[in-house]
Amino acid sequence: MSPTSHARPQLDTVKHAAETPDTPLPWAELGLKQDEYERITQILDRRPTGAELAMYSVMWSEHCSYKSSKVHLRQFGEKAPASDALLVGIGENAGVVDVGQGYAVTFKVESHNHPSYIEPYQGAATGVGGIVRDILAMGARPVAVMDPLRFGAADHPDTHRVLPGVVAGIGGYGNCLGLPNIGGEVVFDSCYQGNPLVNALCVGVMRHEDIHLAKATGPGNRVILYGARTGGDGIGGVSVLASETFDDSGKPAKRPAVQVGDPFQEKLLIECTLEIFAEGLVAGIQDLGGAGLSCATSELASAGSGGMRIDLDTVPLRDASLSPEEILMSESQERMCAVVTPENEARFLEICAKWDVIATVIGEVTEGDRLEIFWRGEQIVDVPPRTVAHEGPVYQRPFARPDWQDALQADDAGALPRPRTADELRAQVLRLVGSPNQADKSWITDQYDRYVLGNTVLAQPEDGGMIRIDEDTNLGVALATDGNGRYAKLDPYAGAQLALAEAYRNVAATGARPLAVTDCLNFGSPEDPAVMWQFAEATRGLADACQTLGTPVTGGNVSLYNQTGEVAIHPTPVVGVLGVIDDVTRRTPMAFTEPGQLIYLLGDTAEEFGGSAWSQVVHDHLGGRPPRVDLAAERLLAEILIAASRDGMVDAAHDLSDGGLIQAVTESCVRGGLGARLVVPDGLDPFTFLFSESTARAVVAVPRSEETRFTDMCVARSQPVTRIGVIDGDAIELQGRFAIPLAELREAGERTLRALFA
Amino acid sequence: MTTRVGVVTFPGSLDDRDAARAVKLAGAEPVALWHGDKDLRQVDAVILPGGFSYGDYLRCGAIARFSPVMETIVEQARAGLPVLGICNGFQVLCESHLLPGALTRNDHLHFICRDQRLRVENADTAWTADFAAGQEITVPLKNGEGGYVADERTLDELEAEGRVVFRYLDVNPNGSRRDIAGITNAAGNVVGLMPHPEHAVEALTGPTTDGLGFFTSVLRKLVA
Numbered sequence: 001m002s003p004t005s006h007a008r009p010q011l012d013t014v015k016h017a018a019e020t021p022d023t024p025l026p027w028a029e030l031g032l033k034q035d036e037y038e039r040i041t042q043i044l045d046r047r048p049t050g051a052e053l054a055m056y057s058v059m060w061s062e063h064c065s066y067k068s069s070k071v072h073l074r075q076f077g078e079k080a081p082a083s084d085a086l087l088v089g090i091g092e093n094a095g096v097v098d099v100g101q102g103y104a105v106t107f108k109v110e111s112h113n114h115p116s117y118i119e120p121y122q123g124a125a126t127g128v129g130g131i132v133r134d135i136l137a138m139g140a141r142p143v144a145v146m147d148p149l150r151f152g153a154a155d156h157p158d159t160h161r162v163l164p165g166v167v168a169g170i171g172g173y174g175n176c177l178g179l180p181n182i183g184g185e186v187v188f189d190s191c192y193q194g195n196p197l198v199n200a201l202c203v204g205v206m207r208h209e210d211i212h213l214a215k216a217t218g219p220g221n222r223v224i225l226y227g228a229r230t231g232g233d234g235i236g237g238v239s240v241l242a243s244e245t246f247d248d249s250g251k252p253a254k255r256p257a258v259q260v261g262d263p264f265q266e267k268l269l270i271e272c273t274l275e276i277f278a279e280g281l282v283a284g285i286q287d288l289g290g291a292g293l294s295c296a297t298s299e300l301a302s303a304g305s306g307g308m309r310i311d312l313d314t315v316p317l318r319d320a321s322l323s324p325e326e327i328l329m330s331e332s333q334e335r336m337c338a339v340v341t342p343e344n345e346a347r348f349l350e351i352c353a354k355w356d357v358i359a360t361v362i363g364e365v366t367e368g369d370r371l372e373i374f375w376r377g378e379q380i381v382d383v384p385p386r387t388v389a390h391e392g393p394v395y396q397r398p399f400a401r402p403d404w405q406d407a408l409q410a411d412d413a414g415a416l417p418r419p420r421t422a423d424e425l426r427a428q429v430l431r432l433v434g435s436p437n438q439a440d441k442s443w444i445t446d447q448y449d450r451y452v453l454g455n456t457v458l459a460q461p462e463d464g465g466m467i468r469i470d471e472d473t474n475l476g477v478a479l480a481t482d483g484n485g486r487y488a489k490l491d492p493y494a495g496a497q498l499a500l501a502e503a504y505r506n507v508a509a510t511g512a513r514p515l516a517v518t519d520c521l522n523f524g525s526p527e528d529p530a531v532m533w534q535f536a537e538a539t540r541g542l543a544d545a546c547q548t549l550g551t552p553v554t555g556g557n558v559s560l561y562n563q564t565g566e567v568a569i570h571p572t573p574v575v576g577v578l579g580v581i582d583d584v585t586r587r588t589p590m591a592f593t594e595p596g597q598l599i600y601l602l603g604d605t606a607e608e609f610g611g612s613a614w615s616q617v618v619h620d621h622l623g624g625r626p627p628r629v630d631l632a633a634e635r636l637l638a639e640i641l642i643a644a645s646r647d648g649m650v651d652a653a654h655d656l657s658d659g660g661l662i663q664a665v666t667e668s669c670v671r672g673g674l675g676a677r678l679v680v681p682d683g684l685d686p687f688t689f690l691f692s693e694s695t696a697r698a699v700v701a702v703p704r705s706e707e708t709r710f711t712d713m714c715v716a717r718s719q720p721v722t723r724i725g726v727i728d729g730d731a732i733e734l735q736g737r738f739a740i741p742l743a744e745l746r747e748a749g750e751r752t753l754r755a756l757f758a
Numbered sequence: 759m760t761t762r763v764g765v766v767t768f769p770g771s772l773d774d775r776d777a778a779r780a781v782k783l784a785g786a787e788p789v790a791l792w793h794g795d796k797d798l799r800q801v802d803a804v805i806l807p808g809g810f811s812y813g814d815y816l817r818c819g820a821i822a823r824f825s826p827v828m829e830t831i832v833e834q835a836r837a838g839l840p841v842l843g844i845c846n847g848f849q850v851l852c853e854s855h856l857l858p859g860a861l862t863r864n865d866h867l868h869f870i871c872r873d874q875r876l877r878v879e880n881a882d883t884a885w886t887a888d889f890a891a892g893q894e895i896t897v898p899l900k901n902g903e904g905g906y907v908a909d910e911r912t913l914d915e916l917e918a919e920g921r922v923v924f925r926y927l928d929v930n931p932n933g934s935r936r937d938i939a940g941i942t943n944a945a946g947n948v949v950g951l952m953p954h955p956e957h958a959v960e961a962l963t964g965p966t967t968d969g970l971g972f973f974t975s976v977l978r979k980l981v982a
Contacts, residue, residue: 171869175900176810178772264770264813356769447869451898451957451964452808454776468963471779585962758866 011324012050013378021047030057036393043387051373051380054325055294055388062560064291065392068526069558072536075543076553083552085515088211093134093287094204095554096211097516099580101475104208106138109148109201109481109520109576111559116198119258120165124198125173126261129333131202132177133287136270137336139212139277140204143453144467145174147184147200148481148520148574152193154436154756159188162196163444164757170200171447176263177270180456181448182465184481185574188436191485194564199520199557201576203479205469210277215284216304216339219367223297223308224345226352226359227269227288227335231318234259234292234331265334265357272355273336281348284339294328294388296337297363298371301385304339306369308385313376314362324375339365399532409490411623413609418687425686426738428618429662430748432691435617438659439752440670457584461667463506463655468584476584480506480577483522484658485570486611487626492534493541496573497629500545501695502657503577508638509653509698511588511645512579517546519556519575524568526560534571535560542573548631551577581645588645590654591672592701592727597651599676599725601661602637602714603697607688613659614691633696640719641698649710652701661724662690662732664699669732670746677733678725686737701727761786761980763973764801766831766847768793768822772809773844773956780956781805784973793825802980803840803884804831806847808900808954818861818903819849828854840884840976841948845901848940848950857941857950858916859908864901865933873965874899874953875927876939880920883946888975895968897958899931899939904952906934906941916941924951 010016017023027037030053040048040056048056062068077090087104088096094108112127128145135142147170152159174181184201216223276282284304286296293315301308312324322330340348345361352359366372371388373381419425432438441461450459457476458466464480482502488495500517507514519542524531546553556576562569581587592599609615610624644650652672654664669676680689702710714721725735733739763781765788767774778788789801793811798804812821822828828850835841835856843851851857864870875896878889889895908916913935916922924940932952940951955969 168868175869175902176770176772176813178809262813264810264815267770267772267810267813446871449869449871449900451871451900451954452772452776454773454779454957454960454963456963 011375011378011380013380014049014382017049018046023047025053027053027057031061032057036060044383049380051325051328052383054329055298055381058291058294058329059298059388060392064295066558067393068395068397068560069535070394071396072539075539079543079547080552081547081550083550086552086554087208090553090555092213093137095516095518096138097554097578099475099477101470101473102207103469103475104206104211105203105477105578106135106140107201107203107479107518107576107578108134108555109199109518109574110557111520111522112198112200113195113522113559113562115258116166117162117196120162121169122258122260124166124169126259126333127198127200128170128173129261129263129266130289131200132179132266133289133336135202135204136273137212137214137285137287138204139210140206141274142179142202142204142270143455144182144465145179145200145202146182146465146479146481148483149185150187150189150192150197150572152196153190154188156193158193160757166196166198167444167447173261173263175449177267178452180450180452180459182450182456182459182467183479184460186441186444189485189570191570195562195569197522197572199574201481201518203477212277212282212285214286214299214303216300216308216365218283218341219307219365220342221283221365222340222342222345222361223310223363223365224338224340224348224359225315225335225362226338226357228262228265228332229316229318229358230327230330231332232322232326232330235326235329259331259333261333268355268357269334269336272352272357275351276348279347281344282338282340286337288335288337290331292328292330292332298385298388300337300339301371302389304365306385307366308363308371309366310363310373312373314360316358316360324380397526397532398529399536400529401533402530408623409625413612413615413621413624414607416615416619416621422737426740429690429740432613432617432659432663433666433745434748434752435613436752438613438663440749441753443753443758457587458510458589462590463509464512466510466512466584466587474583474585476581478507478510478512478579478581481574482506483572483574484611485572486616486622488538488573489570489622490611490624490626492537492571494626494629495571496538496541497545498626498695499573499575500542501629501631501634502655503575504549504551504634504638505655505698507577507579508641509588509655511586511642512581513642514551514577514579514638516578517551517553517575519553519573521558522562522569522572522574523560524563528568531568538571538573542575545631549635586645588650588653590652590668592652592668592674592676593672594651594701594703595674595728597701597703597727598707598723599727600700600702601697601722601724602640602700602719603633603694604720605684605688605692605694605697608692608694612691612693627693627695630696636717636719637696637698640714640717643713644700644710649706650700650702654699656697656699658693660691660693661699666732666745668699669742670749674727675729675731675742676725677728677735679735681722681724686734761977762789762801763976764789764791764798764804766791766793766804766806766827768811768825770810770813771807773807773954776956777805777807777844780959780969780973783959784970784977786973786977791827793827796826796830798830798834803976806841806843806850808845808847811846811850818846819853822850823853832856835948838945838947840979842885842972843950844954844956845952848952851948851950856948857943858912859906861903862905862907863903864905869902870931871898871900872931874931876924876953877927879925880923880942883923883942883949884979885949885972885975886923887979888971894927896966897953897955897969898965899953901932901952904932904934906938908935919944923949
């Protein structure tokens with residue numbers, strides 16, 4: 001018997017399963033291990049039915065159960081810093097943060113990596129759709145999205161298949177939802193060739209009293225499925241697609257397993273759901289994402305008292321031939337599941353009708369603690385829902401520091417040949433600025449709507465995106481996402497901390513105070529001890545750094561099996577930081593716009609080139625150690641940037657990260673349309689000054705009238721501060737060495753992606 | 759008495775809140791109109807906002823044209839009611855035959871979002887009276903299907919009658935014929951354009967505040 005075949009001799013009911021204990025089931029094909037299957041039979045005290053097997057297999061998959069990562073993720077809770085800002089922590093659809101004035105903000109980043117490789121447009125589109133529903137399910141109005149993206153080499157033919165599709169998918173879905181896209185990342189590295197990383201972040205806003213949780217309580221309450229009809233797309237997407245390595249072993253094509261999105265349906269679902277929230281009509285709500293109805297029903301029931309009865313025949317279908325197992329596993333998009341009291345049922349259905357959203361009562365909350373599902377009057381599921389949703393297997397995967405790690409770290413980037421003449425220095429600046437990773441990304445970001453909703457204060461290429469959330473008080477939030485797989489490969493513990501430090505710094509550079517963290521942990525196969533070591537180190541590093549910086553992890557996502565054959569991607573923890581700003585009119589942009597203003601460098605510069613953009617662009621090299629992490633220095637720098645913004649001491653600020661100082665100054669100059677004259681500070685050589693990637697640094701533009709006040713503040717707080725030049729002219733000049741016209745820098749940066757992809 | 763400007767919400771409208779905000783900032787009262795309701799609630803002017811009405815199914819604007827609210831709008835526009843169609847709203851106006859021509863897929867086949875420089879060619883319409891003819895403004899543009907097309911005779915007519923209201927400057931972002939960004943009907947009360955003036959009404963969130971002129975123009979006309 002196969003749970004996915006259409007011709008079915010006999011319905012596998014609970015009764016039938018009890019009577020036929022020896023019927024073999026395809027548990028291995030569904031990704032379950034022998035001991036996992038045996039545990040299911042112990043839980044049920046009989047063999048599972050086909051439908052039950054489908055539910056357990058999909059909910060116990062890596063993607064849904066976090067079975068390999070759970071033991072490490074616990075640190076985010078155990079080491080969570082005391083924060084009075086956290087209203088809802090890890091475990092719900094998304095974390096919720098108090099941003100003051102009665103507002104709460106919920107945000108989360110998720111991956112849609114494997115589907116986006118197979119079907120770039122739909123994979124990326126439904127990635128946006130999924131994260132938006134997560135945010136909506138918390139009771140919030142989604143207000144912005146961001147997309148951290150990583151592709152293979154920019155000039156590889158397959159990147160030309162994947163990237164345009166992913167970008168069009170994000171735009172096609174997000175633009176149609178009316179959500180501004182305010183930032184993210186685009187990184188190219190050949191390690192992502194067969195495993196692009198398509199992460200999607202959404203942020204939503206609500207009043208404190210509007211927080212909704214995924215919980216089914218109150219016997220007699222209706223379980224209502226609303227949104228799109230259920231179809232055959234995305235069946236098995238979770239257990240098969242999202243957790244299995246791509247290789248060339250000739251397995252059948254899995255194309256149909258990628259879900260197909262309809263952003264128009266999702267837009268209706270959002271407006272309809274917000275109207276339902278506004279009238280207080282739901283007792284519990286859950287979006288349907290990975291594992292579809294299996295996940296929604298088991299999670300809702302287990303978060304409540306446990307009892308729920310579902311009549312699967314009532315589920316509206318796009319394809320009448322679907323089997324009950326397929327209906328339970330389908331990942332058709334744009335669906336939500338709500339628990340509603342009988343007295344609110346009529347009004348709930350009325351609002352859905354207003355928005356042309358199909359809504360169907362598919363069951364109700366029951367006394368007792370069993371999730372029971374019926375098909376054509378016969379019972380096909382009878383399980384304790386917690387065992388499906390939360391009591392999946394937990395693995396202590398073996399991990400070991402890879403034997404090549406020492407050699408990699410010994411291959412010091414500091415020993416690479418450096419430019420010897422001013423001409424070489426100048427040429428390398430232009431190569432860096434024009435390299436795919438440092439180049440202007442507007443060919444991509446111009447395909448996203450950044451204006452819709454009318455509250456976008458800052459958007460890419462700014463350090464962080466910023467959204468006004470109250471038009472009367474000017475309260476706002478800022479968000480940045482960062483990750484550097486090259487750093488993490490050299491040292492996963494430090495690499496995760498560096499990702500956090502950069503996102504934290506980016507948020508502070510806009511003038512906002514960093515509050516909380518979401519993360520998307522993209523790694524290779526957990527069955528490889530070397531990868532598992534990277535994962536363990538990265539989670540430990542991130543948890544430690546979050547504790548030190550006082551920014552708790554509120555939620556996120558783990559994506560494993562990002563590898564082709566034996567070769568894993570660089571370990572790539574992507575970190576999103578949320579900050580709050582009391583008055584968005586005080587925000588600090590990155591552009592240098594006033595001639596004569598002084599350019600100050602904040603922070604100390606050392607000779608740090610391991611994993612740097614320079615080592616990649618000029619030498620195609622990855623080795624040594626990443627820049628030193630200094631979280632105390634990051635914290636101080638953030639305080640300085642926030643104070644400078646609040647008190648109007650700086651007109652522009654830009655964080656220093658990959659590409660170092662010259663990259664940051666170039667971006668600020670090009671964006672403002674003005675040049676700069678720079679002087680190499682005492683004690684530094686020009687090369688280190690321009691290209692080092694030492695952390696906890698930023699450049700700021702200080703009006704002359706504010707110079708004394710600003711430098712006094714820095715000195716009083718022991719913030720290293722160095723005057724390095726002045727905004728002026730139409731070239732970037734390094735005094736006594738070289739000058740590059742702004743037009744040449746702009747052209748070098750803007751040409752690259754257009755030449756590759758336009 | 760406050761001037762009432764209606765903003766229609768179709769299923770899939772996205773910039774309806776933005777249009778309402780712009781109306782408010784200009785000093786008028788925004789009034790929400792629902793696609794399924796023929797009643798225009800005694801508004802003095804109507805804005806059809808940007809977005810993807812009915813998911814752009816079939817053709818952009820093709821289904822919205824048949825909504826109950828459009829029945830009344832078409833009727834009253836012919837009687838002189840000022841109507842502004844922005845982006846998807848422009849597409850709806852063309853589908854409704856209140857304006858000639860059609861909007862097609864951008865010639866480069868990508869959605870594009872950019873700050874677009876425009877020249878105001880006609881400052882005599884209900885929605886442009888606060889500009890000067892020849893004035894250059896910058897407002898956001900964001901569309902996937904913004905290429906304006908019409909047959910040569912229609913284009914010549916539009917030019918001859920001064921009904922080209924806005925033209926793209928610097929770059930033609932979507933392959934529009936004769937760089938046309940927006941047009942008007944012969945009476946000057948119905949204007950459609952692809953760029954988004956409602957996104958350029960606050961220095962904080964827009965590239966400029968040039969867009970405010972659209973909304974103050976109609977106010978002045980209605981008060982006069």
